[in-house]
Amino acid sequence: MANYSTSEFKSGLKVMLDGDPCSIIENEFVKPGKGQAFNRVKLRNLKSGKVWERTFKSGDSLEGADVMDVAMQYLYSDGEFWHFMDQTTFEQKAADDAAVGDAKLWLKEEDVCEITLYNGEPLSVTPPNFVELEIVETDPGLKGDTAGTGGKPATLSTGAVVRVPLFVQTGEIVKVDTRTGDYVGRIKG
Amino acid sequence: MSDWLPTASLEAMKARAELMSTVRAFFAARNVLEVDTPQLAHYGVSDPHIQCIPVPGYGYLQSSPEYHMKRLLAAGSGPIYQTCKAFRDGEAGGRHNPEFTMLEWYRPGFALKDLIDECLALFAELFPGATSQHYHFRALFHHVTGLDPLKAEDSALIACAEQHGAPSDLDKAAAVDYLMATQVETALPAEQLTVVNDFPGWAAALAQTHQDRDGAVVARRFEIYYRGLELANGYQELTDPQEQRRRFEQDNILRQQHGLNIMKADDYLLNAMDQGLPPCSGVAVGVERLLMAGQGSDRIGQVLTFPWDRA
Numbered sequence: 001m002a003n004y005s006t007s008e009f010k011s012g013l014k015v016m017l018d019g020d021p022c023s024i025i026e027n028e029f030v031k032p033g034k035g036q037a038f039n040r041v042k043l044r045n046l047k048s049g050k051v052w053e054r055t056f057k058s059g060d061s062l063e064g065a066d067v068m069d070v071a072m073q074y075l076y077s078d079g080e081f082w083h084f085m086d087q088t089t090f091e092q093k094a095a096d097d098a099a100v101g102d103a104k105l106w107l108k109e110e111d112v113c114e115i116t117l118y119n120g121e122p123l124s125v126t127p128p129n130f131v132e133l134e135i136v137e138t139d140p141g142l143k144g145d146t147a148g149t150g151g152k153p154a155t156l157s158t159g160a161v162v163r164v165p166l167f168v169q170t171g172e173i174v175k176v177d178t179r180t181g182d183y184v185g186r187i188k189g
Numbered sequence: 190m191s192d193w194l195p196t197a198s199l200e201a202m203k204a205r206a207e208l209m210s211t212v213r214a215f216f217a218a219r220n221v222l223e224v225d226t227p228q229l230a231h232y233g234v235s236d237p238h239i240q241c242i243p244v245p246g247y248g249y250l251q252s253s254p255e256y257h258m259k260r261l262l263a264a265g266s267g268p269i270y271q272t273c274k275a276f277r278d279g280e281a282g283g284r285h286n287p288e289f290t291m292l293e294w295y296r297p298g299f300a301l302k303d304l305i306d307e308c309l310a311l312f313a314e315l316f317p318g319a320t321s322q323h324y325h326f327r328a329l330f331h332h333v334t335g336l337d338p339l340k341a342e343d344s345a346l347i348a349c350a351e352q353h354g355a356p357s358d359l360d361k362a363a364a365v366d367y368l369m370a371t372q373v374e375t376a377l378p379a380e381q382l383t384v385v386n387d388f389p390g391w392a393a394a395l396a397q398t399h400q401d402r403d404g405a406v407v408a409r410r411f412e413i414y415y416r417g418l419e420l421a422n423g424y425q426e427l428t429d430p431q432e433q434r435r436r437f438e439q440d441n442i443l444r445q446q447h448g449l450n451i452m453k454a455d456d457y458l459l460n461a462m463d464q465g466l467p468p469c470s471g472v473a474v475g476v477e478r479l480l481m482a483g484q485g486s487d488r489i490g491q492v493l494t495f496p497w498d499r500a
Contacts, residue, residue, distance in 0.1 A: 027282070032374065037279075
């Protein structure tokens with residue numbers, strides 16, 4: 001991979017730091033009077049998700065990380081791996097539990113997810129912002145309650161639990177915002 | 190896409206126009222001549238901490254009008270000032286843009302103290318009511334960090350910088366620079382014009398040096414900070430052509446050590462100094478910094494019509 005100097009650091013650039021692939025969040029140039037210039041850089045470690053803050057001398061460089069984001073369709077899980085397919089090349093990739101993480105709560109077959117590949121292997125999985133999933137279990141709500149005050153927990157087909165209004169019933173399909181885990185609405189069948 | 194739009198508000202553009210007319214009136218009243226010097230030249234500055242933008246087939250965009258203005262002084266111009274664009278490679282960020290506006294002026298016969306007073310007189314017009322306070326670099330640095338920047342062990346200064354998040358391969362001068370930028374500057378009272386003078390000798394650039402009471406070499410150089418911004422950088426100017434030649438050589442030794450390109454010594458400047466640069470003091474002020482301080486902006490983009498990323 002190419003090396004990137006501090007002046008090329010910008011939000012979204014993927015670089016290697018301490019052996020881990022990182023994504024640059026912020027790059028601030030600091031220069032005292034007429035002296036040595038520095039760059040204070042915030043990076044997200046793409047393996048752990050942790051945010052690191054590091055200061056570099058301006059002009060120092062980091063090796064680029066072979067990281068790219070690709071859109072892939074979720075196929076199925078065999079219990080150990082989650083399988084995804086590139087819809088243009090039909091190439092398949094298997095993501096392990098660490099890569100899938102919390103995204104597994106929102107994976108529905110045939111949905112298209114964003115897969116971050118590191119050296120060609122899945123590093124993380126980002127589900128679509130909105131998914132439509134079936135409620136497999138929820139307490140029967142009171143008839144006539146349409147205001148949705150309070151709500152109740154409902155278990156979805158993926159195992160995710162979301163709060164839904166009282167009038168929503170088992171067997172119905174609901175739309176959920178995967179970034180917040182919030183119920184958005186009912187999908188009329 | 191909305192990135193065709195300017196990033197400065199109409200108010201910020203008006204503030205710049207007003208500032209320019211205040212500056213012109215200030216110098217006209219003091220009989221300082223407004224001059225104009227080239228921004229494209231055969232030579233660029235040798236300072237290892239400033240990188241010029243090369244223009245193939247020509248030379249360099251100027252990082253400051255200093256060399257040309259000193260040639261005017263040597264030719265007998267008397268007191269001069271100008272506002273111009275200056276260019277520095279790799280300087281981009283919240284407070285930096287590779288192209289920026291410099292207000293620079295020179296006063297033959299002025300000692301550094303006289304120039305500090307004149308600088309504060311201009312700032313009094315731009316920032317009415319702001320008070321000022323003077324410090325020696327050494328005492329201020331010691332007060333904030335607990336270390337004497339000139340006499341402490343190199344290892345103590347480097348360790349202190351590393352404790353505050355500096356990269357691990359700094360030399361002493363870079364460690365002091367780091368602590369100055371990250372600890373000392375941020376500790377200065379925002380609402381006070383803070384004048385810092387007698388910088389360490391190694392940070393003299395083109396200033397004269399002398400020995401302080403302890404025999405440590407310090408530069409006749411000052412900076413003025415306000416609202417967390419470095420506004421002005423002034424020198425009692427080096428006039429000795431032999432010392433100037435030595436600093437060009439010294440800069441290039443440092444440039445070579447840091448893997449930077451060698452900058453040829455500016456013969457025009459050296460010839461002018463051989464002829465005789467009158468004793469003088471000079472100061473450079475960042476116009477965008479003045480505007481940021483005046484308007485309480487924390488991003489340089491708020492006072493530039495089009496910063497580099499959309500220019």
